[in-house]
Amino acid sequence: MAKELKFKSMLPKNICFVLILLLHALSPILGMFRMNFPTSPVPIVMWHGIGDTCCNPLSLGRIKEVIEKEINGVYVHSISIGHGFAKDAESGYFMPPNKQIEIACEQLRSDDNLKNGYHGLGFSQGGQFLRGLAQRCSDPPMKTLVTLGGQHQGVYGLPKCPGDSKKYCDYIRRLLNHAYSNWVQRILAPAGYWHDPLDEPTYKKKSKFLADINNEVFINQEYKQNLVNLEKLVLVKFNNDTTVQPKESSWFGYYKPGSLVIQRLNETSLWIEDRLGLKKMGDRLVLLDTDGDHLQFSEEWFVTNIVRPYFK
Template structure:
């Protein structure tokens, strides 16, 4: 039986497979992407169910940011990301099942939000972070916006194009908080409320660096046919070269890596960074690929 699912920024195709293993496993925390929510049975609910089938006995927590599914969906568009991260940290700290540690898997924007959790909230400890199409150097463009509310997507595009770094838009529009304009680098560094902070663009917070380096693995998945994330190399922590929006650079070519402001160079040398690629548009992969490539990091 084939299941076609729609998750946040894109479509995900899952193909049913056999149940495996019975060992007690590290808990898994999920964070959905834009336009999605924690519990949609055709998206994150299906991911949760699939993992539970593949790893019997595992505890899977799909984060709900807010008091309801509706509020969770709206938070992905309009709630200050720093407040969302604080909300998630508090929720994780209060969950006794996570006390000994957990693995985390973020989908699209949920991936960079979980990285902020790793950097800011070391208790309970995150062991492995799996970023599925996350935009760790942000985005400069929104070619396609997912979800059923096209009018919201159109409104977001207009706001980003007209003034992503104004205080009002930064505070109240999630996508502006990881909008990274390579043509206005100083403006980005000065006014980005979220991304510039967690990427150590203004000052180096040694605690952020220490906490991220404590991860056992940081896995990043890039979708080779991605039509939503611009530039796609952001999914591997790359971005446009400063001052233009055509040529890109890899993480290893970036100042962030060369100056090792986040400890990523040291993690890379230690074999903690894993770069995976798959054909398909944003968040499109099958269950076989998921089991082969991602499941080993959450068992």
């Protein structure tokens, strides 16, 4: 009986020792299996520019098809503010940015496909709106943000108004003569990023959107940290842009305060004082440029320079 009891007590120890040796020997193989195990691609959220809609088959609808073709199984969500093409397009003109971002945040939070995070892709006006979303709405988290022709330092001038509606464009031009009036800030989206370099004090005091997300009145540490948390911030400037004035706004450049002399990003107070954490991002901040007018790029350029390096 004593030998039997001794044998039974030793058996589990021997088995454990053998299992440990076996797992140690197999660990390189198991590691290779884990590394090659397929994972779901990170979802992509797009936001269209003014005058466009979430799902226009000639613009974002086509972009969605291109992305889905290049990234097998990717989930693409295109933000729509309002139900239907007409309401979405109207909101792009006549709903203030702060309200649009609030709606978009709730929209993304309610989408289970995005709960683990997503990449952002913003076109023109949708670029700075997505950036505002990243700063104000970190749940779900944005991983990489790419903006094409965004107006991150705002605009001063509206030579061409995107979209097909001349009526909307003419009406906006008239309203922007009063861009800093409270009622215009409340009802007109472009007024939220109208930036008069010849009257910086009024801009900082009256701007309800851009001056806030750019931390120009005071530094909101949450805004700054949420931007720094991005894996990549990719800013695309169109070298022949006739819509974004100045085109350097797509790279956070702008007119020198009190003048119409262009400042590059590294000459602005946003950079020098690092009010947004852009300097802290280092090489995670990527500045790309391409020839062509506003949002004019080929499918090949888009896939080669945006989809493959930053989304795939």
